Amino acid sequence: MxxxxxxxxxxxxxxxxxxxxxxxxxxxxxxxxxxxxxxxxxxxxxxxxxxxxxxxxxxxxxxxxxxxxxxxxxxxxxxxxxxxxxxxxxxxxxxxxxxxxxxxxxxxxxxxxxxxxxxxxxxxxxxxxxxxxxxxxxxxxxxxxxxxxxxxxxxxxxxxxxxxxxxxxxxxxxxxxxxxxxxxxxxxxxxxxxxxxxxxxxxxxxxxxxxxxxxxxxxxxxxxxxxxxxxxxxxxxxxxxxxxxxxxxxxxxxxxxxRFLLVEGEKMSKRLGNFYTLRDLVLKGHKPSSIRYLLTSVPYRNQLNFTFDGLKQAAVSVERLCNFRERLSAGNFPAGSTPEMQSLAGESVERMKAALDDDLNTAQAQAAIFEMVRRANSAIDSGQLKAGDAAPLLAALDRFDEVFAVLNDDDAAKMKAVFQWALAEGREKEISTELRDQVQADQTSNVAIEGKIAEMEAARKARNFAVSDALRTELVSAGVIIENTKDGVRWRRK
RNA sequence: GGCGCGGUACCCAAGUGGUAAGGGAGAGGUCUGCAAAACCUUUAUGCGUCGGUUCGAUUCCGACCCGCGCCUCCA
CATH class of the missing domain: 3.40.50.620 (HUPs)
Structure with a gap:
C-alpha cells in the first residue's frame, strides 16, 4: 500500500x-x-x-x-x-x-x-x-x-x-x-x-x-x-x-x-498563562521523550490537547516500551523460535506501516506496537518466547522508533544541558525540584550504584531484608529504579 | 458575517453502516521475602442533543447546543 x-x-x-x-x-x-x-x-x-x-x-x-x-x-x-x-x-x-x-x-x-x-x-x-x-x-x-x-x-x-x-x-x-x-x-x-x-x-x-x-x-x-x-x-x-x-x-x-494544539483545553497564549516553550517544560522536570511522544500521539490533523496529565501518561508509555526492549535484549530465553512470535513481529510492522500510510495515523501505529508489546510480554511470562524471537520483535520496535524517535534514552544528558543553560541565563529560579532531582540522580556514578546494588544483593542473600530494603530505598530516592529479575538485578535511572 | 474542524469511558485518544483500538489512571488477581517490572480480569448496551434515512447509525442527512481554527502577526 x-x-x-x-x-x-x-x-x-x-x-x-x-x-x-x-x-x-x-x-x-x-x-x-x-x-x-x-x-x-x-x-x-x-x-x-x-x-x-x-x-x-x-x-x-x-x-x-x-x-x-x-x-x-x-x-x-x-x-x-x-x-x-x-x-x-x-x-x-x-x-x-x-x-x-x-x-x-x-x-x-x-x-x-x-x-x-x-x-x-x-x-x-x-x-x-x-x-x-x-x-x-x-x-x-x-x-x-x-x-x-x-x-x-x-x-x-x-x-x-x-x-x-x-x-x-x-x-x-x-x-x-x-x-x-x-x-x-x-x-x-x-x-x-x-x-x-x-x-x-x-x-x-x-x-x-x-x-x-x-x-x-x-x-x-x-x-x-x-x-x-x-x-x-x-x-x-x-x-x-x-x-x-x-x-x-x-x-x-x-x-x-x-493543526494547532490546545493547552489544558484552551488556546495557548501568554495572556492565559498556558504558553510554554520546550525549555519551560524541561525546567519543570519533563523529559524530552515524553514531550515528543505526547506530541506525536495525536494524528497531525486533529486538535491535540496538551496537558500535564497527558505528559505524565506519555512518560509512562515510553517507559513501558523501554522496559520491553530491555527485557527482550537482556533476557535469557530457551533456544529456538516460534512461528507465533515471528508472525507477531511481521504483523506489527505491517500494521504500523498501514497506519502511517493512512495519512500518518500515529495513534493507530502506537496501538499496533503496544499490542505487540503486550502479546510478547505475555509470551515471555508463560515461557513461550524463544531466543530466536527476540531479534524480529526488537527489529519491529526499532522500526517504530525510526519514525517516533522516543526510545533513545538520552533524556538525562538533554535535561542536564537545559539545567546548565538555566544557570548560565540566570534563570535558576525556574528550575523545578523535579529537574534538580533528575540532574542529581544522573550525577551518582554507575560504579557507586553498582556497589550499592552488590551490597543490597549480599544482604538479600543473607535474608537480611531490613538492610537490603534500606539500601534499595536509598537508591530509589537517588533516582535509581531497581528490579530483581530471575536473571539478576536490573537497574536504570528514573 | 464567510470558510473549515471537532464533541467517543475517570483522563488522553483511534475507529467503523452491522454492534466500540491503544495508552494512562482505578479495582481485583498472578509472580516476588517485600517491592519493581510483567501478565490476567475488570471499567462506554454507549460514541453532544433531538429528529430523519436504513433491516440496522456512534458512523449517512438535517436542526440545535457546546468547543476550536482561519479570515490580521501567529506553528
Missing amino acids: ALRLHNTMSSQVEEFRPLRDNEVRMYACGPTVYDYGHIGNFRTFIAVDLLQRFLRQSGYKVRYVMNITDVDDRIIHNAARDEVSVQQYTAKYEKVFLEDTAMIGIERPHLVRATEHIPQMAEFVARLVEKKIAYRADDGSYYFRIASFPAYGKLSKKDFSGMIDGARVDVDEYDKDSARDFALWKAPKPGEASWDTPIGPGRPGWHLECSVMSMEELGESFDLHAGGEDLVFPHHENEIAQSESLTGKTFARFWFHV
Whole structure:
C-alpha cells in the first residue's frame, strides 16, 4: 500500500506520489528566530519530521529543506530593543532552535537562511515587475498585484473576485493598488537592516523568501510544502501566487498543514498563562521523550490537547516500551523460535506501516506496537518466547522508533544541558525540584550504584531484608529504579 | 458575517453502516521475602442533543447546543 496524505489544495486524502521516482522533495516553513520556540511550534516541526522519517523508511530518498527567517519586523524590533545587531540577535535564537530541535528528536533538515539569498530575491521581484505582476510603490517597496493571478485563493478556498479595491486600505498602505496586494519587498525605514540591490534598498517580505529558497533548492515544482495550519492564508497562498505567476507551473503538489494544539483545553497564549516553550517544560522536570511522544500521539490533523496529565501518561508509555526492549535484549530465553512470535513481529510492522500510510495515523501505529508489546510480554511470562524471537520483535520496535524517535534514552544528558543553560541565563529560579532531582540522580556514578546494588544483593542473600530494603530505598530516592529479575538485578535511572 | 474542524469511558485518544483500538489512571488477581517490572480480569448496551434515512447509525442527512481554527502577526 502506498502513502495517502491529506492535501490542503484538494481538501482530500490523496495517494502521495513524488514527481520523480523514489525522490521526495519537500519544504517546510521554519522558524522566525526571534525567541524561544514553544510547544505549538514543535508540534508542527515534529509532525513534518515524522513524515520525513516515514518517507525514508518507506524507501524514498528525501530532500527536506527548511528555511530560517532571520530578518523580519519582530527581529528588527527586538534586536533594537536589546541593542545588538540583527545578526547577533538571530544567531542566538538560531542556535537555540537547533538545540531545541535536536533535544526533541528532530533530524536536521537542510537549512536555508533568508539573509543568504537576498540577491536571488531581488532578482525574483525584478522578474515579476518585468511581467507586470509586481509593482513598485512610491516609497520603494514592491507589491504583488493579486488581480494578475486569478487563481488567488485556491489553497485557502477564499473568493476574492468580489473584493472591492481600497476597501480596507490603512494609513501605511496608501500607495498599494489594492488593499489585498501584499509586500514582496519592503523599503527600509530609518535605522532598519537593509540590503542594496538592483531593485533598490530594502529587505525581503516573508512570503518571498520561501518561494525563492524553495524553488532554488528543490526546483520550480516540487512534491510537498508543509507548515502550521495558520500559514494556509496568507503565507502559502501568497507563495503560490508569486511562484506560479512567475513560472507558470504548479509550485508544490501537496500542501501539508498541521493543526494547532490546545493547552489544558484552551488556546495557548501568554495572556492565559498556558504558553510554554520546550525549555519551560524541561525546567519543570519533563523529559524530552515524553514531550515528543505526547506530541506525536495525536494524528497531525486533529486538535491535540496538551496537558500535564497527558505528559505524565506519555512518560509512562515510553517507559513501558523501554522496559520491553530491555527485557527482550537482556533476557535469557530457551533456544529456538516460534512461528507465533515471528508472525507477531511481521504483523506489527505491517500494521504500523498501514497506519502511517493512512495519512500518518500515529495513534493507530502506537496501538499496533503496544499490542505487540503486550502479546510478547505475555509470551515471555508463560515461557513461550524463544531466543530466536527476540531479534524480529526488537527489529519491529526499532522500526517504530525510526519514525517516533522516543526510545533513545538520552533524556538525562538533554535535561542536564537545559539545567546548565538555566544557570548560565540566570534563570535558576525556574528550575523545578523535579529537574534538580533528575540532574542529581544522573550525577551518582554507575560504579557507586553498582556497589550499592552488590551490597543490597549480599544482604538479600543473607535474608537480611531490613538492610537490603534500606539500601534499595536509598537508591530509589537517588533516582535509581531497581528490579530483581530471575536473571539478576536490573537497574536504570528514573 | 464567510470558510473549515471537532464533541467517543475517570483522563488522553483511534475507529467503523452491522454492534466500540491503544495508552494512562482505578479495582481485583498472578509472580516476588517485600517491592519493581510483567501478565490476567475488570471499567462506554454507549460514541453532544433531538429528529430523519436504513433491516440496522456512534458512523449517512438535517436542526440545535457546546468547543476550536482561519479570515490580521501567529506553528
